[in-house]
Amino acid sequence: MLSPSESLLTAEYMGRPVALYKHLHRLGPIYYDANHEFWIASEFDLVSGLLRHPDMSSNREGMSSRRFEGAENRRVRAAMEALGRSMLMMDPPEHTRLRKMANPLMGRERVESWSADINDVFLKLMTPCKEKGEFDLVHDVCELYPTEVIFKLFAVPEALRPKYRECVWRSMKYFGFNLSELSMPMAMGSVAASTQTRGFLTELLEKRCEYPSDDLLSELAAYVVSGETEVDEMTRMASLIVNAGHITTIDLLANGVYQLLSHPDQWRLLKENPELAGQAVEEILRYDSSVPFTFRRATNDIDVPGGTIRKGDFIALGLAAANHDPAINEDPDVFDITRPKVRHVSFGQGVHACLGANLARLEMKTALAALVQHMPDLRFAEHPEPYMKSDTLVFKGFHALPLVC
Numbered sequence: 001m002l003s004p005s006e007s008l009l010t011a012e013y014m015g016r017p018v019a020l021y022k023h024l025h026r027l028g029p030i031y032y033d034a035n036h037e038f039w040i041a042s043e044f045d046l047v048s049g050l051l052r053h054p055d056m057s058s059n060r061e062g063m064s065s066r067r068f069e070g071a072e073n074r075r076v077r078a079a080m081e082a083l084g085r086s087m088l089m090m091d092p093p094e095h096t097r098l099r100k101m102a103n104p105l106m107g108r109e110r111v112e113s114w115s116a117d118i119n120d121v122f123l124k125l126m127t128p129c130k131e132k133g134e135f136d137l138v139h140d141v142c143e144l145y146p147t148e149v150i151f152k153l154f155a156v157p158e159a160l161r162p163k164y165r166e167c168v169w170r171s172m173k174y175f176g177f178n179l180s181e182l183s184m185p186m187a188m189g190s191v192a193a194s195t196q197t198r199g200f201l202t203e204l205l206e207k208r209c210e211y212p213s214d215d216l217l218s219e220l221a222a223y224v225v226s227g228e229t230e231v232d233e234m235t236r237m238a239s240l241i242v243n244a245g246h247i248t249t250i251d252l253l254a255n256g257v258y259q260l261l262s263h264p265d266q267w268r269l270l271k272e273n274p275e276l277a278g279q280a281v282e283e284i285l286r287y288d289s290s291v292p293f294t295f296r297r298a299t300n301d302i303d304v305p306g307g308t309i310r311k312g313d314f315i316a317l318g319l320a321a322a323n324h325d326p327a328i329n330e331d332p333d334v335f336d337i338t339r340p341k342v343r344h345v346s347f348g349q350g351v352h353a354c355l356g357a358n359l360a361r362l363e364m365k366t367a368l369a370a371l372v373q374h375m376p377d378l379r380f381a382e383h384p385e386p387y388m389k390s391d392t393l394v395f396k397g398f399h400a401l402p403l404v405c
Contacts, residue, residue, distance in 0.1 A: 007035035009316070015390035017292070018333050021324040029305045030315075038295070038314035039304075042321035044328040044345070046304065050317055052350035056296040059089050060314065086240045088352070095351060101223055102237060102355055105216055111358040114153065118366050121148045126370060130405055134381060137401040138254050146249035146363060150242050155215035156204065164200050167193040168246050197243070202235045216241075245356040251290035251389070251397025252360065253367055256281070258401060259288050260368075261380055263335050270337060271372045280337040281364040285323075286344035287335050292320040293393045294348065316393065319345050375405040 008027075013020040021042070029043035041047050050056050087098045104110070125144055129135035147168070151161050170193035201217075208221035209231070220234040260267045260280070270276055293316045302309040309315060323344040324332040347354035354360070371378060380386065381402035389397050 007033050009033060009036060009040070009393060011390045014292070014393070014396070015388060017288075017320065017396065018324070021318075021321040022333075024318060024321045025325065030307075032307070033316075036316075038316055039309055040293075040316045040318060041304075042318040042325070044322040044325035044343070047317045047319065047322040048345055048349055050296065050302075050315065051345065051348055051352070053302065055298060055300040055302055056315070057091050057299045058095070058296060058352050059091060060295050060297055061089065086236045088240055088244065092351060098233070098237060099351065099355070101220075101229070102241075105219060105241070106355050106358055108358050111362055114149075114359075115362065115366065117152055118149055118363060119370065121145065121152060122363075122367050122370050123374075124148075126374060130374060134402070134404050137257055137403050138250070138398050139400065142250040142253050142397075142401075145253065145367065146246050147242070149359075149363060150245060153215060154204070154217045154238070154242070155213060156217075160200060164197060164242075167197045167200075168243055169193075171197060171243065194239075198235055198239055201238045201242075202231060205231055205235055205238060241356065244354075245359060247395055247397075248290045249360050249363055251395055252284065253364060254398040254401050255288040255290055255396065256284035256364060256368065257371070257378075257403075258386060258398065259284060259335050260337075261378065261403075266335060266337050267372075267378075270368065271376050274369055274372055276337055277365045277368045277372075278361070279339075279342075280368055281361055282342040282344070283335065283337045283339050284364070285346040286329065286339075286342050287323070288396070289320040289323060289344070289346040290396055291346065291394060292396045293318055295394075319348070320396070378403055378405050380404070 008020060008023050013023070024040065024042035027040075027042075029046045030039055030041040032039050041050060087095055087102065090098065122141075122145060125141045125148070129140050135141070143165075147161070147165050150156075151164075156164065171190045204217055205221055205224070208215075208218045209224050212218040212221060212225075217238060220238055223229045224231050224234055260270060266280075270280055296315050296317060298309045298311055298313045298315065300311050323329065323346065326332050328343050329339075347357040347360075381404050384400070384402055386398055386402070387400040389395060389399055
């Protein structure tokens, strides 16, 4: 097992993702990064197996706070504990109970029934961009699209939406394993923003308990009214649905459009064959996942090729690198929306497979179909150039993507 003298997980390497994945594969299926003090897995079968391994815990409490020392570490840990754990950080049987409640909300048929509403949201955002002729896809569309969809499904009042969206952004600054130097103000600001978003949702959920309506938040409230759970637990679930589907879909859409326009033959192919939109989504998920890494913690010793992951160790599961494993996907570094068999782990696997996968797929498919229909001449603006994210391990996308239509 090889261990590099310096970490590959840097902003420089994250800015060259395909090269990074090749480096990781050369280092073997898994190795220990002494700089970050966690394991990094990149082989598809190993990543897939660890995602489903019973001794891999989704509870990563303490991972972020250990980047601080002494009193600061204790302060961050205390703040995180006060914030409470979401379903994302739970293991069975706690997770199983909550997942059973959440699954009906995001089933395939249920999500498909929202197609018209999702299309309306995207067209509403796209129309002023088309009228201007030049726009920033990230700022003008992507940052609004997934939250507007969820706000519509949750029936969140218009007046609350801007403030809620701001809080979501502030909260994610710390939780994405930022590669730049962290500060206490950043950490505590993110915790405060997360607490504020919980406050918004708690108030809405309590109102739905008393006055239910035809929306997803009322369905979560119904579990509270029936006595199956409490407001705080359903608030955490509602917050997870909003937050988890927010930045990941923003980044995925930006990544997808960037790759299509960077490969003019693929953009042309999609314009001529809009029925390929669904297939294009799967290739985008494989080729340019918006979540390069996800983290787990070992609850027991686990033997892996070349070594042993010890109980308590953290592991960075390289979802994006696994998608580029040449043993699984032929010519993995080629972007091809007609790829006959796309295999990827971008939505995870096992009990923690992404709850919102069906919704993300539909949002992407809807957006791509609308873009090729209404903006067939879409292209990169001459200035400024796309501004890629390269400062976080968990989120991959763009800070800005200027386009001309």
